[in-house]
Amino acid sequence: MSGHSTQENRHIIPARTYIAVGVGLLLLTAVTVGVSFIHLEGWNAIAAVGIASVKALLVALIFMHLLYDKKIFLVIFSTAILFLGIFLALTMFDILSRGEIYPEYEKTIEKNAVMYKKAEPAPAAEPVEDSTSDVQ
Amino acid sequence: MSSGNSNGHPAHLAHHFSDAAQQSESAKIGMWIFLLTEILLFAGLFVAYAVYRSANTEMFYNAHKHLDIHLGTLNTIVLITSSLTMALAIRSIQLNDRKKSIKLLAATFALAAVFLIVKYFEYSHKFDLGQLPGKFYTYTGIEGSNPHIFFSVYFMMTGLHGIHVIAGMIAISWVMRKTIQGKLSSEYYTPMELTGLYWHLVDMIWIFLFPLLYLIG
Amino acid sequence: MNKIPEVNYLNASRGIRSWLFTLDHKRIGLLYLFSIMAAFALGGIFAILIRLELLGPGKDIMEARTYNQIFTLHGAVMIFLFIIPSIPAAMGNFILPQMIGAKDVAFPRLNLLSWWIYIFGAVFAVISMSTGSVDTGWTFYTPYSTTTSTSVVAMTLGVFILGFSSIFTGLNFIVTIHKMRAPGQTWFKLPLFVWGLYATAIIQVLATPVLGITVLLLILERVAGIGIFDPAMGGDPVLFQHFFWFYSHPAVYIMILPGMGIISELISAFSQKRIFGYKAIAFSSLAIAFISFLVWGHHMFVSGQSQLASAIFSFLTFLVGIPSGIKIFNWLATLYKGKIRFDTPMLYALSFLFLFTIGGLTGMFLGTLATDVHLHDTYFVVAHFHYVMVGGTVMAFFGGLHYWWPKFWGRMYNELWAKISIAFTFVGFNITFLSQFVLGAKGMPRRYYSYLDKFQPLHDLSSFGSWIMAIGFFIMAVYLIHAVFKGRPAGDNPWGALTFEWETTSPPPKENFIETPTLTHGPYDYDKIVPERTI
Structure with a gap:
């Protein structure tokens, strides 16, 4: 060899x-x-x-x-993880802090968005009343 | 024109590189950057997962119980083992043991096939029950609002991963053919090394998908 | 008298196949150049149509629906088919390997593949046009894009495919810059255009995959109703905007960073002076690339995003001003006491400085949370990004095109006509878009088909400017094409510049250099060497 x-x-x-x-x-x-x-x-x-x-x-x-x-490969891999982290962190920051200043922002859009309601509601037979069950 | 030329270059050395080390390292950097793009492709799905899980904690918990944890664990074992055989296949070609390398590649390929077969049974079970993404969702046994979101996320994540498994199998059979033809040796095994990197990434993504989808505590 | 070298890459092989399947980065660069210029012409026609329709309120030449399709096509074609591949894929492909003294890029086949994928993606975009087009705007916001009857799928599939082309170019350039440099070509002896391309390539490989998954989800949402962006099904349409802008904000820097690289070359070469603050300019490119990933939320201030997140994104947005300012001031410092020559490329570089500064500073207005709520989705935004994209990138692109045109073909264009052309373009551009700043500040919303009567004078002025600009571009097309066939031979180094690509012949031989070159001087050593102009 x-x-x-x-x-x-x-x-x-x-x-x-x-x-x-x-x-x-x-x-x-x-x-x-x-x-x-x-x-x-x-x-x-x-x-x-x-x-x-x-x-x-x-x-x-x-x-x-x-x-x-070589360390270059480690750098490339770490870069990928870093930017995945940035994407995740900043998006989640928005999602989790929507109610901080104006509480109504926290409600899911579904409840207020009558205009978006489809003619035939998707799975449930009766219109879903409570869509804000998912606080936090 | 393309590759291989007269002035003493080995057949696998392209004309615009000055030596084999430059070529193989270029290929590896290229592959790692490709893996980086793959990670960021899946990043979108991980973000979607995090957003919808945080918004529907209860529903995600209820819905995940409908995934088969035994099959999920089995597939994790299968994929980890296939990663091991892949790593050993590269080791064998580094030692110029072509026969052993081919056997290990075949094992990797077979394990990938097992993974897909198990996945097929999981999918067809869900199809039967109507546990499908979005508007195709017809199942009624899950509490919480919008359980179809969980299955949208589930099918997108495992589906995209499944496509990568298939691509990996194509790549593995391609390097297996090259090895059988005697084109790879301890002198030159870049294609196998790159396929290995890709395969390990596919394994790595599953390592995350498994607990995120099957093991919501 | 200069002569065209007898053997060069243009006549090394003949026939249409030797072009369509070439592995030579120079020919691939030209293939890209022809394709993007076709896209630019197409997008330009759409722009003229938009401005014609807006000559008066209400219907002038087309229906509202057609208008929506036309402005969507203008945006989509200009962004995905022209400006993103423009500088990197066309000029970068041609010049980058020569600048670092390489025979080719690291992966020539991948390079050719990327062009074919570009053509394939463009075909999908054209299919979407012939099957009724898209009327969503180039941003494809949900839930409208999932409910409109127009052919969103064909267009977004085209975008998905074009993404691969962009990724392959970026991947190729990163590896090329890492591994293919000539002996002695160290990182800090690289021309700044290479640094710009490097930063661009990093963004291309990091951000474009996210665009891929975004449009894939959009297509699934439309075709299979997976519901993750549909509020009626518990999905979050604002999430689409996060996804989209995680790519599309960095993409703005894919467009501008290579342009900034060209400007560094032009300013130094035509001032005959060492570039001021080389490392500052080089690192500011990387800094812009990094910060570009932290600011996407400033497109979403009025989208229902959390106010806290908006405030943070607003703050982060101001960070972009630092590296951009560093560049502008270093360029100005380079000009100071330089032996400035007002050749056409330099005129483009100076236009860039002027227009990009306006574009950048108005960006500050929009990055400010409170002002943005007033200015959001008005013509102010339209004017702002046209100042950055046309005043910035397109000016840099044409500056580079004039600078390297003699390198591409070995022949010079007519300098007088070039100056007439840029005069038309510069004046026309400012008339078109300065008036739009005023329109926007007065409250004219963007993308509207009709408007209040009081806006008509400014709209007409803007349309008038667009015609002047079009005349400028038309003149340019004529004299540049004329130069290819009838221009006088330019010689190896018409501008007396020091970067590597001027050491070889114009046009270069097939493998760029007769033998592997060795670096004997830095790219900006004008204080040590006074290179001779061959023209």
């Missing part, structure tokens, strides 16, 4: 590392399924996304070689 010949940055990771990561991912899957059955109020969602993030990070760093490869 000619070492660093043609394909640059040839870092060959031992098979057992891959298998360990694979087993780790499966274990984390078991954990996340288990946790979902325990009632933790709002923490369920955080636990679910947190565990998923750890799993995704394992895939990215080991399976996708981000840990060993």
